[in-house]
Amino acid sequence: xxxxxxxxEPLIRENIVRAVADVFKTMLGRxxxxxxxxxxxxAGTPPPSTPTFASRQVVGTxxxxxxxxxxxxxxxxxxxxxxxxxxxxxxxxxxxxxAGPDAVNDAIGxxxxxxxxxxxxxxxxxxxxxxxxxxxxxxxxxxxxxxxGSAQRHVFRFDCxxxxxxxxxxxxxxx
Amino acid sequence: MRHKILTxxxxxxxxxxxxxxxxxxxxxxxxxxxGVEGIAMAVKAAPDLILLDITMPVMDGVEMxxxxxADPQLKAIxxxxxxxxxxxxxxxxxxxxxxxxxxxxxxxxxxxxxxxARIIDLMPVTDGSGRQRSTEDPADIxxxxxxxxxxxxxxxxxxxxxxxxxxxxxxxEAVELCTxxxxxxxxxxLSLPEEAAFALFRxxxxxxxxxxxxxxxxxxxxxxxxxxxxxxVGFTLIVTKPIDLPDLEARMAKAMNLDTSLRYFKFExxxxxxxxxxxxxxxxxxxxxxxxxxxLTEAVDSGHNKVVFDLHPLRSINLSTIKFLVQAMQACRDxxxxxxxxxxxxLIAECKGLEETRYWNFYENLADAKTHLAKAAAVPTPQxxxx
Numbered sequence: 168x169x170x171x172x173x174x175x176e177p178l179i180r181e182n183i184v185r186a187v188a189d190v191f192k193t194m195l196g197r198x199x200x201x202x203x204x205x206x207x208x209x210a211g212t213p214p215p216s217t218p219t220f221a222s223r224q225v226v227g228t229x230x231x232x233x234x235x236x237x238x239x240x241x242x243x244x245x246x247x248x249x250x251x252x253x254x255x256x257x258x259x260x261x262x263x264x265x266a267g268p269d270a271v272n273d274a275i276g277x278x279x280x281x282x283x284x285x286x287x288x289x290x291x292x293x294x295x296x297x298x299x300x301x302x303x304x305x306x307x308x309x310x311x312x313x314x315x316g317s318a319q320r321h322v323f324r325f326d327c328x329x330x331x332x333x334x335x336x337x338x339x340x341x342x
Numbered sequence: 343m344r345h346k347i348l349t350x351x352x353x354x355x356x357x358x359x360x361x362x363x364x365x366x367x368x369x370x371x372x373x374x375x376x377g378v379e380g381i382a383m384a385v386k387a388a389p390d391l392i393l394l395d396i397t398m399p400v401m402d403g404v405e406m407x408x409x410x411x412a413d414p415q416l417k418a419i420x421x422x423x424x425x426x427x428x429x430x431x432x433x434x435x436x437x438x439x440x441x442x443x444x445x446x447x448x449x450x451x452x453x454x455x456x457x458x459a460r461i462i463d464l465m466p467v468t469d470g471s472g473r474q475r476s477t478e479d480p481a482d483i484x485x486x487x488x489x490x491x492x493x494x495x496x497x498x499x500x501x502x503x504x505x506x507x508x509x510x511x512x513x514x515e516a517v518e519l520c521t522x523x524x525x526x527x528x529x530x531x532l533s534l535p536e537e538a539a540f541a542l543f544r545x546x547x548x549x550x551x552x553x554x555x556x557x558x559x560x561x562x563x564x565x566x567x568x569x570x571x572x573x574x575v576g577f578t579l580i581v582t583k584p585i586d587l588p589d590l591e592a593r594m595a596k597a598m599n600l601d602t603s604l605r606y607f608k609f610e611x612x613x614x615x616x617x618x619x620x621x622x623x624x625x626x627x628x629x630x631x632x633x634x635x636x637x638l639t640e641a642v643d644s645g646h647n648k649v650v651f652d653l654h655p656l657r658s659i660n661l662s663t664i665k666f667l668v669q670a671m672q673a674c675r676d677x678x679x680x681x682x683x684x685x686x687x688x689l690i691a692e693c694k695g696l697e698e699t700r701y702w703n704f705y706e707n708l709a710d711a712k713t714h715l716a717k718a719a720a721v722p723t724p725q726x727x728x729x
Contacts, residue, residue: 193448194359256358270355277355281447284426288446291431299397299426301352 174235174295174338176321182289183239183282183323183334190281191327195254199332202324225271226305226312227279231287233297237338239286240305240312241279247330248275268306276302282334345369345462348389350380350406351424352398356447360393360424363451366524366551367464377401381409384416390462396425396436404436411440420461424449452521452551459550466524466554476601481505481526483594486516486542487560488534492583496529499587505594513538517545524551526598529581532561532568543575556597560585588621592629603633613648613712614641616670618663620655627666634670642677648715649674650708653685664698680718682711 184201191199225248230238243251252274253263263270280302287297305312314320318337325332347369349360357373364371372387374380376398384392392410396403403423410416420442428446436444443457458464475481483505485493493509500507508525510516513534519525528546530539539559546552556579559572563582572580578597581590595602606629608615614637619626641649651667653659667683674681684705685693693699705711 190448193450252355256355257362273353274355277353280353281426284428284447288426288428296431301397301399 182286186282186285199325199327223308225275227275229279229283229302230300231297235290235295235297239283240335242333272304346389347391348372349393350374351395368467377406380406392421393424396427407439455550464550474601476604483507484525484528485509487531513542527556529558532559606630607637612646615650617652647679649681650711651683656689684711
């Protein structure tokens, strides 16, 4: 069993911001802007540390195992998830409706796989070799994911032309 | 030859993206969702290229690659890895197993196509149906010329065609347009500053999407050195200014490999109408001649045995046209078809005065010719219809 060593927050932030921006720009042709955690919202309230959403969400999850162990959840609202799927596969609304939710699940799973793969490659190059797990998808509304006590949590928010994307990075902090 | 590409990835999304990326090219795509299926498909389809993911259930890409390289039947198939696993050590390990190339996700379609084109020749598809495109189909023509009057002249000269002529003034604009829209033909002014025409030509020829597009050079007649230079580097054709637009249009159609027969032949009910254009040069006659026999055969096959040769646009007749028509009428007789000629009064008078054509019978309009041909259809022995 490899020993898990702490990974500095700037390394995590730098890699997840780069990974999300790269994947969205390359695969979807959409610019993504990182919104730092200390940025207050329009009402002057800082965002909560745990992602919670009232609207229906499609959440992709991919883990990584090795000298760094963890999971990343990538949150999309359902409408945006469909838009991303259509953009990536060149499908219009009618074709997406015909393809059903499986097409969206598969596309969001792949986007998450690419984001976490890119994030993980950054960790590998920084001396934390690890491998990816297979993607899975979570769908629903009014839910939250809570880590166990031994996990470090880092939540990063992004804006993509008015749509919010949240990357919830959970790292195992010790053996 | 149509290339076969096998994509092996457990993500249907990635397989769809790959299928979409190769859609503009003449290749057949096979798919597999893991290494086991991938090997089975490779044996069955004998692909020219395998695009292989690494992290897959059942059998991962590394194991599939190892097995392929150990199999005498499969080991020569080039493999390109396409994966989210991009750590330096990982890439080096995979490279040692004998992959031809490696793409880390996320990837741009252009990068994928560029790398694939280094391994196999990717030819653009002409039409999804396999039908040869004709002069009635739309086409995108890019004219790169810093003189707006020339662009305007070409646009005006081709406005009767279904072709869309896009005019740009610089190399940068041309490259940008080519990435958005692969044109069917490009015309570049060879007098663009700083030899931009040649730089653009090289770019077009190195991009798989534009590699096979016909490229014409446009230059004034006296600039022979630049014409020679353009011919040497491989421009499809040199067009000289002032532009002979009908000639340019004919050459464009030929370069785009369009079926031009619709300009000269059309079926109207049971009649095959063959139109001889005003600009009846030797090359035009040769072009009509190459379609004549197949069109007559098609007419007979469809049960139509009446042909009208419409010479109305001709103001005068020359020896080449006479020879062509003599051969065409003989071909009709050989196939047992009835035929009639229509022409204007000036042409009819000219033909009456020539030894070779003095016995030709003309009708003044299509309706008369059709009426007489319809009557002649009842005559058992095919013969020229008397006016």
